Amino acid sequence: MRLAELAPSLIFVAAGVYMYSRPMSVRSFVSPRTWKESPEEATQLQRVLAKTVGFALVGVGVLWFVIALALG
Secondary structure, eight states: OOHHHHHHHHHHHHHHHHHHHOTTSSOOOSOHHHHHHOHHHHHHHHHHHHHHHHHHHHHHHHHHHHHHHHHO
């Protein structure tokens, strides 16, 4: 397996783990209006959305790795 096949999966997994472990440190998935109107609700929604996207990124990275192994 070449590094070019392995690198994207590692990047996806690393980004997903970071996003899942630190949901308040990543890009805001909640609109500014929600942050102004209801900060507590926006905080909860940000945590849920960031963790969901992080989990999905880890899944894509693992899937990419499995496909690279199967084809390589």
